[in-house]
Amino acid sequence: MRTIEIFDTTLRDGEQSPGVNISTNEKVEIALQLEKLGVTRIEAGFAAASPGDQKSVAEVAKRVKNSTIVSLARAVKDDMDKAYEALRNAQNASLHVFLATSPIHRQYKLNMSKEQVLARAVEAVTYAKKYFTEVQFSAEDAARTEIDFLAEVVEAVIKAGATTVNIPDTVGYMTPIQYGQIFSDLRRMVPATENIRLSCHCHDDLGMAVANSLAAVEAGATQVEGTINGIGERAGNAALEEVALALETRKDYYQATTKLTLKEIARTSQLVSRLTGMIVPGNKAVVGANAFAHESGIHQDGVLKEVTTYEIIRPESVGFKSNKLVLGKHSGRHAFKEKLVELGYHLEQDEVNTAFAAFKVLCDKKKEISDDDILALVDTKMVKG
Numbered sequence: 511m512r513t514i515e516i517f518d519t520t521l522r523d524g525e526q527s528p529g530v531n532i533s534t535n536e537k538v539e540i541a542l543q544l545e546k547l548g549v550t551r552i553e554a555g556f557a558a559a560s561p562g563d564q565k566s567v568a569e570v571a572k573r574v575k576n577s578t579i580v581s582l583a584r585a586v587k588d589d590m591d592k593a594y595e596a597l598r599n600a601q602n603a604s605l606h607v608f609l610a611t612s613p614i615h616r617q618y619k620l621n622m623s624k625e626q627v628l629a630r631a632v633e634a635v636t637y638a639k640k641y642f643t644e645v646q647f648s649a650e651d652a653a654r655t656e657i658d659f660l661a662e663v664v665e666a667v668i669k670a671g672a673t674t675v676n677i678p679d680t681v682g683y684m685t686p687i688q689y690g691q692i693f694s695d696l697r698r699m700v701p702a703t704e705n706i707r708l709s710c711h712c713h714d715d716l717g718m719a720v721a722n723s724l725a726a727v728e729a730g731a732t733q734v735e736g737t738i739n740g741i742g743e744r745a746g747n748a749a750l751e752e753v754a755l756a757l758e759t760r761k762d763y764y765q766a767t768t769k770l771t772l773k774e775i776a777r778t779s780q781l782v783s784r785l786t787g788m789i790v791p792g793n794k795a796v797v798g799a800n801a802f803a804h805e806s807g808i809h810q811d812g813v814l815k816e817v818t819t820y821e822i823i824r825p826e827s828v829g830f831k832s833n834k835l836v837l838g839k840h841s842g843r844h845a846f847k848e849k850l851v852e853l854g855y856h857l858e859q860d861e862v863n864t865a866f867a868a869f870k871v872l873c874d875k876k877k878e879i880s881d882d883d884i885l886a887l888v889d890t891k892m893v894k895g
């Protein structure tokens with residue numbers, strides 16, 4: 511069984527979600543929770559982006575002891591100097607330096623040739639190694655880079671001292687098979703990747719960030735990058751809770767797992783949602799309000815008989831109290847009776863039948879049936895009436 515390291519960028523790429531701004535205190539609060547969750551690396555920010563971000567990285571670095579704290583930097587000395595300043599007091603620090611490698615970025619953004627990009631990448635990693643033992647190099651837009659050139663860059667930065675090489679799908683353009691192929695190719699073309707961490711970093715523009723991350727793991731990635739609740743630039747990043755649960759639930763298939771304390775997932779998700787203002791959709795995998803809720807009578811009956819009929823993850827394993835049987839027009843008698851017992855009613859079968867018939871009439875009028883609705887219904891129809 512392989513252990514996949516988790517690199518959390520909620521506080522950097524996650525903060526790049528339009529409309530999100532996380533204060534220093536909030537970043538510290540989230541970072542401490544990420545430490546409890548057991549993430550290996552926390553990217554606390556981009557120190558050179560603003561004085562506020564430099565302060566946040568420094569505060570997080572001071573407070574978190576068990577996770578490595580990372581700052582992003584462009585491949586320019588001033589950015590790396592600012593990151594070094596911010597990370598001075600970290601127990602464990604890492605610099606994350608990035609440079610785009612794809613033809614589109616080389617031509618339109620950087621106006622640099624392949625040779626210039628290669629030289630700058632090596633120069634940046636060499637400079638970073640003066641300050642840091644752990645240096646991550648990201649080939650921005652790697653997924654749209656010619657594989658031969660990407661392999662050349664990867665080999666060169668490893669030679670210069672990079673301890674992690676990240677292969678981002680910056681614009682979420684890949685399909686799982688294509689993205690996995692890049693990792694297989696790099697493993698084959700650059701034998702030195704055996705000696706470093708090979709990282710994946712996926713965006714969700716086509717809704718494939720988690721699937722692509724898992725494909726990378728299958729093809730040899732040893733680190734997965736992402737954010738809590740999948741927040742991030744544009745459509746967001748790979749949702750780490752989904753990656754972790756996919757690996758855990760299907761470790762029979764992936765033969766890989768993470769060291770996360772899964773029971774902290776619900777709390778982490780709720781904290782990130784509250785402090786960023788990014789609401790978690792009800793149907794979101796693993797952490798959505800409906801992820802462990804059953805509405806249809808057939809499903810409710812199955813779950814009451816044997817929970818694994820319709821649940822592949824136990825809600826308790828990710829920190830939720832229990833699953834929920836939601837009463838609505840698809841619900842059956844079995845779940846309705848369970849609800850009555852939970853509310854303190856032990857009715858005879860004919861009373862249950864009468865209440866159930868009244869409940870079904872109410873369901874056609876209301877979208878959601880609350881406990882108060884049931885109480886009112888039983889009190890008026892049954893006990894008192």
Ligand code: KIV
Binds near residue numbers: 523608651680
């Ligand atoms: O998506 C991306 O390419 C990034 C890099 C800075 C790693 O976030």
Ligand code: ZN
Binds near residue numbers: 523678680713
């Ligand atoms: Zn990104």
